[in-house]
Amino acid sequence: MSKYETIIGLEVHVELATETKIFCSCPTSFGSAPNTNVCPICLGFPGALPVLNKKAVEYAVMAGLALNCEIPAFSKFDRKNYFYPDLPKAYQISQYDQPVALNGYLEIDVDGKEKRIGITRIHLEEDAGKLIHAEYGGYSLADYNRGGVPLIEIVSEPEINSPEEAKAYLEKLRSIILYTGISDVKMEEGSLRCDANISIRPVGSKEFGTRVEIKNMNSFRAVQRALEYEVQRHQEVLASGGTLVQETRRWDENNGVTISMRSKEEADDYRYFPDPDLVPVVVPAQWVEEIRQKLPELPDARRKRYQQQYKLSAYDAEVITASKQMADFFEATLKEYDDPKAVANWLMGDIAKHLNTEGIEINETKLTPSHLAELLALLDKGTISGKIAKTVFEEMFASGKKPAQIVEEKGLVQISDEGAIAAVVDQVIAENPKAVEDYRSGQQKAMGFLVGQVMKLTRGKANPQLVNKLLREKL
Ligand SMILES: [Zn+2]
Structure with a gap:
């Protein structure tokens, strides 16, 4: 044919x-x-x-x-x-x-x-x-x-x-x-x-x-x-x-x-x-x-600039600049949080998913560049975990509230206190003898299960690195 x-x-x-x-x-x-x-x-x-x-x-x-x-x-x-x-x-x-x-x-x-x-x-x-x-x-x-x-x-x-x-x-x-x-x-x-x-x-x-x-x-x-x-x-x-x-x-x-x-x-x-x-x-x-003077920077020029100035990949630059609203949002966020790749990842991941589902542009949502920058800063400081960040994002996208306010209202601050986590780890070890035995006999999968139990009891707030460290030490 x-x-x-x-x-x-x-x-x-x-x-x-x-x-x-x-x-x-x-x-x-x-x-x-x-x-x-x-x-x-x-x-x-x-x-x-x-x-x-x-x-x-x-x-x-x-x-x-x-x-x-x-x-x-x-x-x-x-x-x-x-x-x-x-x-x-x-x-x-x-x-x-x-x-x-x-x-x-x-x-x-x-x-x-x-x-x-x-x-x-x-x-x-x-x-x-x-x-x-x-x-x-x-x-x-x-x-x-x-x-x-x-x-x-x-x-x-x-x-x-x-x-x-x-x-x-x-x-x-x-x-x-x-x-x-x-x-x-x-x-x-x-x-x-x-x-x-x-x-x-x-x-x-x-x-x-x-x-x-x-x-x-x-x-x-x-x-x-x-x-x-x-x-x-x-x-x-x-x-x-x-x-x-x-x-x-x-x-x-x-x-x-x-x-x-x-x-x-x-x-x-x-x-x-x-x-x-x-x-x-x-x-x-x-x-x-x-009229030519009034023309803004057009998508092709902006895409090339993003690759040079922000070191984005050709693909990332293409996706972000395809929509002017998205590209403007990206640059506004960078004024408050200077990590182009991290901002691009959020825009192309969770945010793009919501925009596609709802068929809207980013400027038609309650999300603001300041909110996104603040969320990323909370992650960096370890105040919240990556998993909790997703929860905060969902709430932020739906309500337009500031991330710090959501974290405080819902008690989502990450637990990084070793003593507090150790107590939960002890409890999980005591309650799951079968998994403990599996892990000790070499089954790595059992570790994932035990981490999951700790996260469940702390409602996702335990610092995952600490949970892993303490579990390994105690086993
Ligand atoms: Zn007429």
């Missing part, structure tokens, strides 16, 4: 976090009552005239710069004509042949191999409304709050050659956009949406195979699964002598399959033409420079 190569291109829509919509002053806030954030402009009333939101252009340029694009001095808006009930004007204001950014790239890392994926273009456009289809009754409700929210569409070159590369591309793209702060890029809330174009062709062939577009993928994992499914389907169709149809297919998450929606329309079908209500966008070089 490896005689085919896979060609994937991704189109990613990102909602820009402007206060107001792209062509009117309606708020962009998510979750308002239906049809409350609307006006004659975004509802497309006859005679209402759009005025471009400068912030939306600034954000689009910022995305372009972060993705190594050229920023042309002029761009313009075009009408993309189609009828659908979520689009009251029956055309979407978008950009066709003169987008705001061109010819960029980003770098991905798959199985230790770096690869550059080209970005063809980034264009600005308005979002459509949202249809809510009734489960029973055969009707749909239209909410136009989202209509007119600014979007950028980021189109990759067809240079992605596997579903894994597609996932890596999306993760890197999301990370870069998050760093710029122009969007919260939450796939679950629809502020990042992805469509994929996929085709396969015999290895060595110069011509592209028949292309299929896939929609309705609601997570990066879904993108990867849908593409894996399509690669398989294409290969099977060709192997059995069949022909593929150029079409749009929908990913069905529950059944793990794609389903044909419609045969694919060509750009001609949209009858693009310049929007006569909007003047061309002029982007002076000086403004581009001002």
Whole structure:
């Protein structure tokens, strides 16, 4: 089956976090009552005239710069004509042949191999409304709050050659956009949406195979699964002598399959033409420079710095810098506790586990850099053991209390008094003659059991080194 190569291109829509919509002053806030954030402009009333939101252009340029694009001095808006009930004007204001950014790239890392994926273009456009289809009754409700929210569409070159590369591309793209702060890029809330174009062709062939577009993928994992499914389907169709149809297919998450929606329309079908209500966008070089100055340090640069400055491994640096919030938290913790590796281990271990389970970023938790630094200091001083530190961490994560307060309230201070531990050790030896005998006859496993008994009686508070030492002495 490896005689085919896979060609994937991704189109990613990102909602820009402007206060107001792209062509009117309606708020962009998510979750308002239906049809409350609307006006004659975004509802497309006859005679209402759009005025471009400068912030939306600034954000689009910022995305372009972060993705190594050229920023042309002029761009313009075009009408993309189609009828659908979520689009009251029956055309979407978008950009066709003169987008705001061109010819960029980003770098991905798959199985230790770096690869550059080209970005063809980034264009600005308005979002459509949202249809809510009734489960029973055969009707749909239209909410136009989202209509007119600014979007950028980021189109990759067809240079992605596997579903894994597609996932890596999306993760890197999301990370870069998050760093710029122009969007919260939450796939679950629809502020990042992805469509994929996929085709396969015999290895060595110069011509592209028949292309299929896939929609309705609601997570990066879904993108990867849908593409894996399509690669398989294409290969099977060709192997059995069949022909593929150029079409749009929908990913069905529950059944793990794609389903044909419609045969694919060509750009001609949209009858693009310049929007006569909007003047061309002029982007002076000086403004581009001002925006470039506002760009923060981006993930790749930060990762390299972490390897040099903090001596983190490539892997650790990659994991910590993938999220800006995580990297900021890491650096804030280091201001109070200067051991990069120890801080990185906590972030990538217990903390990452909680964040993944709850699907949140670290700044959305009750945890603070000071709390983590204090916990690590308590460990260093021997006030608490490593095992107790985990207990304190759980409580700290849940309640937001300071670790010292938790230790005091719950009486978790480590017992390092030899006399106190010796008494418990004597008790354990007296109560477990069988284990004592096993240990003396050479069974090392019995030692673990006896240590466990001491820890149980002291509720995990005994200093483990002391327990081991005293047990060995007395046996
Ligand atoms: Zn409006």
